[in-house]
Amino acid sequence: xxxxxxxxxxxxxLLGTQESNAATVLTGARIIDGTGKAPLENGAIAFGGxxxxxxxxxxxxxxPEGAQVVNAQGKTIIPGLISAHSHLGLCExxxxxxxxxxxxxxxxxxxxxxxxxxxxxxxxxxxxxxxLYSWREEQRRGELDGADIFTADRGFGVSHxxxxxxxxxxxxxxxxxxxxxxxxxTESASRHPDIIKLWVDDLFGTAPKMSPEVSDxxxxxxxxxxxxxxxxxxxxxxxxxxxxxxxxLISNGIDVLxxxxxxxxxxxxxxxxxxxxxxxxxxxxxxDESNYIFAEHPxxxxxPFFTQAVDPALLQRWRSPLYTKxxxxxxxxxxNRAAAATGQRNLKTxxxxxxxxxxxxxxxxxPTRIPGFAEPWELQLMVRSGLSPMDALVCATKTSSEVIGAxxxxxxxxxxxxxxxxxxxxxxxxxxxxxxxxMIYHDGKRVR
Numbered sequence: 001x002x003x004x005x006x007x008x009x010x011x012x013x014l015l016g017t018q019e020s021n022a023a024t025v026l027t028g029a030r031i032i033d034g035t036g037k038a039p040l041e042n043g044a045i046a047f048g049g050x051x052x053x054x055x056x057x058x059x060x061x062x063x064p065e066g067a068q069v070v071n072a073q074g075k076t077i078i079p080g081l082i083s084a085h086s087h088l089g090l091c092e093x094x095x096x097x098x099x100x101x102x103x104x105x106x107x108x109x110x111x112x113x114x115x116x117x118x119x120x121x122x123x124x125x126x127x128x129x130x131x132l133y134s135w136r137e138e139q140r141r142g143e144l145d146g147a148d149i150f151t152a153d154r155g156f157g158v159s160h161x162x163x164x165x166x167x168x169x170x171x172x173x174x175x176x177x178x179x180x181x182x183x184x185x186t187e188s189a190s191r192h193p194d195i196i197k198l199w200v201d202d203l204f205g206t207a208p209k210m211s212p213e214v215s216d217x218x219x220x221x222x223x224x225x226x227x228x229x230x231x232x233x234x235x236x237x238x239x240x241x242x243x244x245x246x247x248x249l250i251s252n253g254i255d256v257l258x259x260x261x262x263x264x265x266x267x268x269x270x271x272x273x274x275x276x277x278x279x280x281x282x283x284x285x286x287x288d289e290s291n292y293i294f295a296e297h298p299x300x301x302x303x304p305f306f307t308q309a310v311d312p313a314l315l316q317r318w319r320s321p322l323y324t325k326x327x328x329x330x331x332x333x334x335x336n337r338a339a340a341a342t343g344q345r346n347l348k349t350x351x352x353x354x355x356x357x358x359x360x361x362x363x364x365x366x367p368t369r370i371p372g373f374a375e376p377w378e379l380q381l382m383v384r385s386g387l388s389p390m391d392a393l394v395c396a397t398k399t400s401s402e403v404i405g406a407x408x409x410x411x412x413x414x415x416x417x418x419x420x421x422x423x424x425x426x427x428x429x430x431x432x433x434x435x436x437x438x439m440i441y442h443d444g445k446r447v448r
Contacts, residue, residue, distance in 0.1 A: 111146025
């Protein structure tokens with residue numbers, strides 16, 4: 001005889017599965033599919049489970065029997081944003097990076113905030129503890145909500161150099177020899193990251209960096225890191241600032257420049273090197289502007305899209321006259337302004353030259369780089385740099401998916417994940433309309 005309790009559990013499980021796999025159709029919307037094609041007006045998108053099953057003109061997409069139909073007339077649908085450069089578990093609230101912030105509750109909160117703001121996939125580009133892999137597995141089993149986790153493992157720096165945070169040994173490798181570097185790449189690869197990360201920067205002259213002029217400096221180790229990673233079929237992304245470092249890294253086989261060149265304008269030589277090597281570029285324009293903009297109190301600091309993302313204590317500090325005075329007196333403020341301007345000019349030059357441009361913000365690395373809010377802001381800065389809204393959206397969806405190796409998402413096409421954001425406004429008219437979020441579907445489930 002079958003136990004009634006067990007039978008109820010089985011029936012509920014089957015019903016739940018049936019409900020989660022039931023078809024949903026959004027109809028009447030403008031659809032920007034992420035490929036760069038002209039938007040589809042009065043379109044429809046259908047999905048069952050976590051995959052898109054149909055997309056096309058509303059009068060041509062068949063509505064399955066029993067499907068839930070959502071009227072999206074007048075709305076615009078875009079793919080979920082993909083940050084190819086962010087961080088998890090470094091900051092907590094108003095507090096800057098500390099090892100104790102790397103805990104499940106804090107990471108879960110950050111993932112949920114990314115998701116709530118339409119960022120549905122996040123590459124945690126370094127400074128990760130090994131426990132992130134178990135959280136990634138939890139997420140794949142449906143036991144952890146929020147943006148999908150991608151990881152660069154711990155990453156590689158130089159002793160007393162970048163990243164400058166007070167990290168534990170299990171959050172960063174700092175090899176002193178090429179042999180150590182290769183061994184640590186092997187160890188990192190054993191955990192199956194999505195990419196490998198290294199840092200090359202002197203932080204405005206305050207820290208040692210990888211320098212080609214010093215035989216035992218980390219640029220030599222960088223070659224070992226890149227070579228060993230490639231031997232194991234991993235791409236390598238590099239934190240950098242200077243044009244000379246970008247060229248040295250490309251000469252050593254780097255796959256991704258994870259920040260803008262900001263010390264000077266890029267030249268024809270760099271462009272040629274990047275195109276020949278297929279090197280991707282993540283401008284992270286928001287990073288430089290976030291170092292000073294809050295002291296200027298732009299109007300958007302009073303808008304709910306911003307105030308609901310930032311820690312209240314941090315917002316109070318940024319609103320104070322004392323903070324404004326501190327930033328005005330900070331010797332790095334003019335440097336950051338210059339870096340921001342140079343980064344924007346270089347983005348336009350590289351994009352026009354045909355270099356592959358991906359999307360990321362370095363959000364989560366410092367309290368000023370706010371998960372979720374930073375990404376639509378980055379889109380605005382990309383457009384301010386001279387890219388069209390469509391170009392910026394393609395960078396933030398299709399191209400980023402390619403750079404992080406997640407080609408099951410990033411565009412709205414049959415067979416791909418049903419990851420998309422429904423906007424109450426057309427971002428092609430004004431990229432700021434990416435902040436007017438009406439609904440969010442992640443893996444086919446409505447999460448907002």
